[in-house]
Amino acid sequence: MTTAADTSLDRSVMPPSERRTLLGWMRRNLFSDLLNSALTVVAAAVVFLVALLLLRWALTTAQWGVIPANFNLIMRGQYPAEEAWRLWLALYLLGGVIGLMWRLISGKFSTAALIVFLIPLALREVPLFSWMTRFHLLVVAGAGAGAFYLGAYLPIQRSVRAAVYVLLGYLVVMLVILRGYSGDAGPMPTVTTILWGGLLLSLLLAFFGITLSFPLGVALALGRQSKLPAIRIISVTYIEFIRGVPLISLLFMGQVMLQLFLPDGFPLVDRVLRALVAIILFSAAYTAENVRGGLQSISRGQYEAAQALGLSTYRTTMHIILPQALRAVIPVLVGQFISLFKDTTLVALVGLFDLLGIARTITANPDWLGTQQEVFVVVALLFWIFSYTMSYASRRIEQRLGVGER
């Protein structure tokens, strides 16, 4: 056990074995006293038992055959196999867009960039993937690297704004590629959204949900901070209403009632879009609350300095307040994105075939009866990998920024 006197000793006086060896470490962190030793023994026994049971299940009982057999379903739902190249095309472009955005925002090739670049290459090692998939992944990585290097020669000013435009442009192009434009035949036949499914749909819903809800959320946050009472009241009412009801009720309402709100003869909104609308309306209220946190962290002095320089309210907001507020809440927004990503599973309850919806159809398939454990474990792990990676990355960035600034 260390006491106050010990710590004050000079490091060189301590016997090196106390500090560095495994045994010394174990003594300090696992067996520092009787109670701790007992806890360690019990905990180790429990961990061992659980690990043993899990391993036994995974290696003997589990029928893993269900996963490769339904691999395409899990990844892209009913999206027709002969059109799957379009998904890869969208991914190539995504690789390129990320490379270009990296160039536009940071301009430097850093460790983080290397890691992002390595993701598609690492994915090639997944044993389930065919050689074709591996080739595609290689192209994605290549597109990213290429766009990053070529981006330096493009006549575009380096700025976050340019990066946002690139991203928005990509979203439109991607939607056209996925949905198609040429009707039943032609080069890109239409694939109705109800066929979109699996991981593809989950990611799309989360991504579009957060992107499209963002402007509305920021506007609501600004409205809530406004000096004008009417605007404040409207914003608060919206935010509190949405935050007070479960997402599932909004999703159901979107499915049954959205069409009712629209005028007669308005084209039928498809089920995916109806769910997306509900998700956007839902997410905006949470974005608003998170952004409000950032707005509140900005001192009055910033507003006053901007006013004293003669900046209008609009310019103050766009150039002084929002850049600082949004930067302050990036980690929170990542957290919100993760929870939205998890929340997209709720669309399975309104008849969409996202990752969870597909999993439910697979387990209901007579060929694969009784495989609930295997399928849901894989689904949970897929969600876990995405969510955990994002939260880990954001924590690292936060730490990095925290060190860099002060």
Added chain:
Amino acid sequence: MQEIHASQIRPPFYRDERVLGIFTQVLVVVVVVGLGLFFYNNMITGLREKHTVAISFSFLGQVAGFDIGESMIEYSRERTYARAFVVGLLNTFQVAILGIIFATALGIVIGVMRLSTNFLISRIALIYIDFFRNIPLLVLLIFWAQAVFLKLPRVAEAIVLPGPIFLSNRGVAVPWGLPTESWSTYQIILAAGLVLGAAVAYFLREQGKRTGRMPLITLWFLVTVAAVGLIGWIFLPQPLTFDQPVLEGFNTQGGKILSQQFMALLSGLIIYTAAFIAEIVRAGIQSVSKGQREAATALGLNPAQTLRLVIFPQALRVIIPPLTSEYLNLTKNSSLAIAIGYPDLFAVAGNTILNQTGREIEMFTMIMGTYLSLSLLTSFLMNVYNRRIRLVER
């Protein structure tokens, strides 16, 4: 000095700060109200084509005609829709309240484990937190229902835990107390115990204020209530008899059977929410600065006193607000019951009643109104609490 009257100059209205402010507000209100009216109007026209009757809640008095799997109050298919709604509401309350209690307990344990100096214990807590915070609740719930509770053995081969508790694919059978004639008297005694406990707590607090030494108020309160309860139990002839479930053929008899759906929902909610509560607890305790700890030690407080008098009161202040919103989340999340067939408010009202009557507007108004009032009530209480804390700070 010359006369100047700048304050009397009225600027043209289109440049007047105040007029502009009012104009902006009017504009926003007009747009929002206009949009609302547009939607409302479309809805009304649409409805007119669908039903003959406009919005009305009178259908609530009609006979429901459907069964509900479990209910805390007496219910049958001959009862009204209104009654069915209440059944769902009570089921939501039941699962939410139990969920909150157990999730808090589990969350505190894991949060404290996370702060343990024991490496292994703290790692286990970290893995728990990182795992459950990063998977969707709905996946967990469905997994729990379909891959765990559904896979339990049939009743005849039920897993028996000490108690006895029978685990089977029909649900969980647990021993349950059955009231006898003296139960109502015993309830009065318990109430008296509570009053006495409150009086003791009040007295101790007053005394603590006088002497400046705060006694363990909560502990003495609990001791008092328990003592009264125990005395009552001894003096009354058995207010409750314990009914134990027994295996009889293909079924269990006696005790209380907690349905498979209820157990799946409850345990899923608890496991999931506990991970979030653990993080809140950890952050709360860590938010109390090291300086506070050191100052308390320097003043000669022992570790237990430091914890009780310095750390907890400050940590609690940080913990309570996010904890409340976690409770609200749990309550709202209980609406996922619909995925595993537990008849909560949303499953009964938003699914069954709505499908039978086609009354979308009415049902959604009622459902959302209910959830909304719950959350408004909570945030109101939260504001009161926050105000009290702020006063204490001065």
Added chain:
Amino acid sequence: MSENATSEEIIICQDVCKWFGEFQALKDCSLRVRAQEVVVIIGPSGSGKSTFIRCINRLEEHQAGDIIVDGIPLTRDVRNIEQIRSETGMVFQQFNLFPHLTVLENITLAPIQVRKMHKDEAHETAMALLNRVGIPEQADKHPGQLSGGQQQRVAIARSLAMSPKIMLFDEPTSALDPEMIKEVLDVMQELAETGMTMLVVTHEMGFAREVADRIVFMDAGEIMEVGTPEHFFTNAQHERTKLFLSQIL
């Protein structure tokens, strides 16, 4: 109207009153400042000095009385407010630099956005100003990397970039470590010598004595006494003034 005022009186305050709720922060404050004049406002804390100069560029709204800046009456007219703000620069106690922008961006932001100046031109002006306040080498740093004194000098440069006719200083040295006060006061003194109209709230009596044309003493929201530094430090009339000076000197 403004025509009645003498043309060289660039700031005219007449019977300005301001309330915060029930509390009256300014009571009938009247002050006329001529162009190129340096006026220092002193007084105990809470006497309304800051509120008074913050009323002049409408960071606070006065509720009674008249304020006319360079012939523009300060009313609810948004155009007038904008004009007055772009003609007055303000330096704050807490610097209030924009932490997410570099020093250079801090200075060029308003000229580019409000004055519609071309980027290169704004850049040039900014560098000239940074030279003037003595820290051209810090142009590409962020405010957080500078010392307090340097930050305050950047803040002065930022205000000057809008080529204001009037500079308002709200306790510019109060948040600084003692060894940095001088570098800021030197910049201010140099500015005064170029003929800038300045209204300075400060506790630096040395600065007041040396640089001020007139000194204003405020107490409890009222202007108690106005006079030359000489008058103040040798022959103050008011009891309150004498008391204050005896405490501070």
